[in-house]
Amino acid sequence: MTGIPADRLRGSDAGDAGASETAADFASVPDAFQRLWTPHRMVYIQDGQQPHPDDCPFCIAPSLDDEKALIVARGTHAYVLLNLFPYNSGHVLVCPYRHVATYDQATPEEIAEIGELTQIAMRVLTNVSNCDGFNIGMNQGRIAGAGIAEHLHQHIVPRWALDSNFFPIIAGTKAIPRLLGDVRRDIAEGWPGATTAAAAPR
Numbered sequence: 666m667t668g669i670p671a672d673r674l675r676g677s678d679a680g681d682a683g684a685s686e687t688a689a690d691f692a693s694v695p696d697a698f699q700r701l702w703t704p705h706r707m708v709y710i711q712d713g714q715q716p717h718p719d720d721c722p723f724c725i726a727p728s729l730d731d732e733k734a735l736i737v738a739r740g741t742h743a744y745v746l747l748n749l750f751p752y753n754s755g756h757v758l759v760c761p762y763r764h765v766a767t768y769d770q771a772t773p774e775e776i777a778e779i780g781e782l783t784q785i786a787m788r789v790l791t792n793v794s795n796c797d798g799f800n801i802g803m804n805q806g807r808i809a810g811a812g813i814a815e816h817l818h819q820h821i822v823p824r825w826a827l828d829s830n831f832f833p834i835i836a837g838t839k840a841i842p843r844l845l846g847d848v849r850r851d852i853a854e855g856w857p858g859a860t861t862a863a864a865a866p867r
C-alpha cells in the first residue's frame with residue numbers, strides 16, 4: 666500500500682492545469698519530486714530526426730577498407746570497428762549493417778551476431794591488451810548519451826586497474842596511450858580467423 670492518507674487519494678478537481686503537483690498527490694509510492702506536466706513538449710520528442718543513411722558514418726564505414734574505417738572484424742549481419750573517440754585504448758563498437766536506431770528494432774539474427782561479436786571482442790581484447798575488465802553497453806537515444814543515435818551500436822570498453830585519472834574531471838581530456846591505427850591492427854590480427862599474422866605478445 667502507498668501509505669498516502671485517504672483524503673489525498675480522491676479524484677483531483679482543482680482545475681489548475683500547468684501547476685506542479687507534489688508526489689503525495691499520486692496514488693503511488695511518493696518521492697521528493699514535484700512534477701510539471703508538459704504534454705506540449707511531445708512534439709520535440711516525436712519529431713526525432715532519422716538522418717538519411719548516406720550521411721551515417723556507421724552505414725558508410727563498411728564500404729571503406731578496414732584500415733581507413735578502423736574496422737577490426739566483419740560478420741554477416743554486424744561488424745566491429747574502433748571508436749574514433751575512445752574512452753580507452755581498444756574501445757570498439759559493434760554495429761548492425763542495417764541503419765536501425767534502437768535495440769528493439771534489430772532482427773533476431775542481428776541481435777545474435779551482435780552478442781557473438783561482443784563475446785569474441787572481449788576475448789581478443791583480453792588476449793592482446795591484458796585488460797582487467799570491461800564496460801559494455803548501449804546508449805539508446807541522444808538524450809541517453811548516444812553520439813550517433815540513429816544507428817545502433819554497442820560499446821565495448823576495456824578497463825585496466827588504475828586506468829582512471831583526474832584528466833577527464835579537471836580538463837575534459839582523456840589520456841589514450843596508443844594510436845588508433847596500431848590498436849586496430851592488433852585487434853584485427855588477434856581476431857579468430859584473421860588472415861594476417863597474430864599480434865606480437867607484449
Ligand SMILES: [Zn+2]
Nearest residue numbers: 721724764816
Ligand atoms: Zn546508419
